[in-house]
Amino acid sequence: MSTAQDIGYGLLFPLARAMLSATFIISAVRHLTHWSAALDEMVGDGMPRSSILLSGSIAFRLLGGLSVLLGFHARLGAALLVAFIVPAAFLAHDFWKLPTERRTHEAIEFLNNMAIAAGALFITLHGAGPWSIDSI
DSSP states (O other), X not given: OOHHHHHXXXXXXXXXXXXXXXXXXXXXXXXXXXXXXXXXXXXXXTOOOOHHHXXXXXXXXXXXXXXXXXXXXXXXXXXXXXXXXXXXXXXXXXXXXXXXXXXXXXXXXXXXHHHHHHHHHHHHHHOOOSSSGGGO
């Protein structure tokens, strides 16, 4: 590869990290700034109304998201994201328990969460790539 190709290839890593981390950082900040609504959302998803669970989910999403975004201990940060999203998907999108008319939508939401978890799992396995704090 030429130097221009290397630079282009290297730029895709921070772009991919930003795309993956955005949803986690934004949702963590939203839940932090709208605490009561976040607790109500948890109840709506069938989870207990627990400040402890909400605090943990915010911490995992914010720390993991920032870690992946910056490429700073990105493997650990991505592992936090996987540890958050997989159980959350099973709890919030349990399509197998729903009536047929709601099953398709929730199955798609569940699969979207699994796809996001797969992206985080790739970072857990392979690291942040170039143009990251970890690569310095």
